Amino acid sequence: MRQDALKSGDVRAPMLRRPFFWIIAAVIAAFGLAPAVDNDVELRESLLLAAVYITLASNLNLMLGYTGYINFGSIVFFGLGGYICVFLMSAHDWPLAGAVLAAGAAVSLFALLFGLGILRLRGAYFALATIGINEAVKAFVSNFEPWGGSSGLYLPTEIFMPLGGPMQALWIIYFLMVGVMGLSLYLSYGIKTSKFGLGLMAIGQNEDAAAMLGVRTPLYKALAYSVSAFLPALAGGLYFFKGAFIQPVDAFDLGLSTEAMVIVMLGGQGTITGPTVGAYLYEELRGRLLTSETFSNFQLVISGALLLVIVLFLPGGLMGWIYGRWPRLKRVLE
Amino acid sequence: MFGIVASIVDGVLIGSVYGLAAMGLTLIWGVMDVVNLTHGAAIVAGMFALYFLTSAAGLAPYAALAPILVGGFLVGMLLYWIAVHRMIGRPPLMSLLSTFSVNLVLIGLGTAAWGTVLFNVPVTLPGVSWHGYTFPGTHLLAAALTAAMAGLLYLFLYHTRLGKAVRAVADNREAAELAGIPTTRMLSLAFGLGVALASVAGMLIATLFPFTVLAGDAYQLKSFVVTVLGGLGNPAGALLGGIALGLIEGLAAPFMPVSWTLVIEFVLFIAVLIVFPGGIFALRRS
Numbered sequence: 101m102r103q104d105a106l107k108s109g110d111v112r113a114p115m116l117r118r119p120f121f122w123i124i125a126a127v128i129a130a131f132g133l134a135p136a137v138d139n140d141v142e143l144r145e146s147l148l149l150a151a152v153y154i155t156l157a158s159n160l161n162l163m164l165g166y167t168g169y170i171n172f173g174s175i176v177f178f179g180l181g182g183y184i185c186v187f188l189m190s191a192h193d194w195p196l197a198g199a200v201l202a203a204g205a206a207v208s209l210f211a212l213l214f215g216l217g218i219l220r221l222r223g224a225y226f227a228l229a230t231i232g233i234n235e236a237v238k239a240f241v242s243n244f245e246p247w248g249g250s251s252g253l254y255l256p257t258e259i260f261m262p263l264g265g266p267m268q269a270l271w272i273i274y275f276l277m278v279g280v281m282g283l284s285l286y287l288s289y290g291i292k293t294s295k296f297g298l299g300l301m302a303i304g305q306n307e308d309a310a311a312m313l314g315v316r317t318p319l320y321k322a323l324a325y326s327v328s329a330f331l332p333a334l335a336g337g338l339y340f341f342k343g344a345f346i347q348p349v350d351a352f353d354l355g356l357s358t359e360a361m362v363i364v365m366l367g368g369q370g371t372i373t374g375p376t377v378g379a380y381l382y383e384e385l386r387g388r389l390l391t392s393e394t395f396s397n398f399q400l401v402i403s404g405a406l407l408l409v410i411v412l413f414l415p416g417g418l419m420g421w422i423y424g425r426w427p428r429l430k431r432v433l434e
Numbered sequence: 435m436f437g438i439v440a441s442i443v444d445g446v447l448i449g450s451v452y453g454l455a456a457m458g459l460t461l462i463w464g465v466m467d468v469v470n471l472t473h474g475a476a477i478v479a480g481m482f483a484l485y486f487l488t489s490a491a492g493l494a495p496y497a498a499l500a501p502i503l504v505g506g507f508l509v510g511m512l513l514y515w516i517a518v519h520r521m522i523g524r525p526p527l528m529s530l531l532s533t534f535s536v537n538l539v540l541i542g543l544g545t546a547a548w549g550t551v552l553f554n555v556p557v558t559l560p561g562v563s564w565h566g567y568t569f570p571g572t573h574l575l576a577a578a579l580t581a582a583m584a585g586l587l588y589l590f591l592y593h594t595r596l597g598k599a600v601r602a603v604a605d606n607r608e609a610a611e612l613a614g615i616p617t618t619r620m621l622s623l624a625f626g627l628g629v630a631l632a633s634v635a636g637m638l639i640a641t642l643f644p645f646t647v648l649a650g651d652a653y654q655l656k657s658f659v660v661t662v663l664g665g666l667g668n669p670a671g672a673l674l675g676g677i678a679l680g681l682i683e684g685l686a687a688p689f690m691p692v693s694w695t696l697v698i699e700f701v702l703f704i705a706v707l708i709v710f711p712g713g714i715f716a717l718r719r720s
Contacts, residue, residue, distance in 0.1 A: 218708055
């Protein structure tokens with residue numbers, strides 16, 4: 101799968117003339133229009149969650165799929181982004197746009213510095229460090245009084261007034277979230293077809309060989325880590341602004357990291373279509389399981405079993421299977 | 435002053451048990467380069483095994499050690515065949531994901547069966563008094579049993595044919611195979627041993643503190659910290675790392691709330707990982 105970027109013929113065609121560019125645009129438009137047409141709030145909430153999943157999974161895929169590095173703590177970006185945004189809005193009266201963008205920039209910078217710190221670590225050591233960073237940040241925030249410690253931060257309901265009241269604000273947040281999702285997809289696509297992406301995939305296949313051929317592997321890894329932090333931080337800011345409440349247990353929930361990994365593996369690591377389709381399928385499956393009396397207790401068991409089956413028997417995920425059956429699709433889908 | 439010394443001594447006693455858990459993790463890493471993410475579930479399994487062996491089967495708490503050791507070993511061998519065997523020789527990503535997913539299944543089943551309520555195994559042992567401070571008997575006995583287990587592991591690895599075969603596989607799997615060692619069997623044996631050590635450590639922890647089904651994550655993280663302090667793949671280093679962690683916890687306890695020690699531990703974990711990727715107590719392995 102990772103060779104696809106090299107093989108597909110349209111890599112050098114201008115962006116606007118590539119079919120995949122328009123496929124992404126169509127997905128974004130579908131997300132934007134579907135609930136808006138007949139004001140379907142229930143559909144909007146379910147698609148909002150799907151957009152969050154797609155954002156998290158696509159950005160996790162930059163590490164997991166492209167460079168082959170597991171980031172167990174990808175949720176730390178989401179949670180920190182949420183905290184910074186809520187804090188700036190509640191304590192310093194920042195407007196939403198400013199707070200969300202500042203959160204994204206701050207979290208990316210944090211990820212870059214941390215990434216440069218752990219750039220020497222490879223393989224399992226890196227994976228352990230990412231578990232450590234999530235727990236360290238969670239433990240720190242739980243004790244950090246300016247951010248409300250373990251009881252968290254609240255936003256007053258008047259916070260939605262500048263957006264035209266709570267009802268309208270929810271729609272605005274939804275469209276912004278779909279925007280973040282769209283940016284995630286274009287980011288994944290842009291990186292995959294760039295020289296930077298080529299370097300990342302080279303690291304994923306053979307890090308020593310990549311380094312020998314002149315890929316600055318530590319810098320590339322740190323950059324990928326930092327880039328994969330930006331959009332999840334924006335999503336976190338929007339998500340927790342929507343709830344008007346944030347606490348460490350929700351913000352740094354390793355369960356959400358897990359779900360993002362299941363989604364990437366389910367759809368197919370290293371592809372762009374895979375995590376998107378995987379996120380949608382997973383969201384549907386989850387919705388069905390949660391409403392069923394018997395299965396709602398077994399959500400973890402089912403995620404785990406699903407992941408195990410994929411890892412053992414179908415490491416390429418859904419897209420790997422599809423490419424195996426219809427190889428010509430590789431020319432259109434990424 | 436005595437208060438601080440007593441707190442440190444107590445921290446070291448508890449820390450040695452963390453070291454025992456980490457020995458299980460690091461043994462598996464050393465032999466097959468797999469980070470066993472079912473480690474936390476194995477620790478919790480040991481805790482619940484103790485709970486049910488004492489409450490339902492009516493065993494004395496420390497008599498449960500032998501069945502837990504054997505049971506952990508057998509379950510570990512089974513886990514090897516389910517989740518790890520197909521991953522040997524593949525990128526570390528795959529074994530991390532496969533053990534991670536088994537962990538999810540086990541913790542999910544545990545949560546469905548017992549919820550997340552607190553369990554407690556009452557153990558009464560007379561403590562030892564020293565300058566007005568009493569060290570609980572459970573802490574002393576847990577440390578003593580840890581020392582005994584570590585000694586047995588050492589004897590096994592260095593003074594039995596089977597143990598030497600396991601170390602040979604750890605050093606060079608292909609050469610071991612050529613020398614006629616059934617490497618796959620050695621791998622599953624080592625995985626079983628690692629899980630057995632983790633579940634015995636879990637059992638000992640359950641004699642010290644109350645626990646929930648979800649306790650595994652926290653202790654698994656402690657094992658990571660300990661392993662990284664001691665150097666991945668180094669059982670003796672793991673024991674020292676556990677003692678060092680206990681020392682830090684004991685030293686910090688009189689001065690700050692317990693929740694801050696977590697922050698210190700994880701910051702230390704990441705700092706050590708960055709500065710000494712080989713571990714602070716990176717002794718020679720063979």
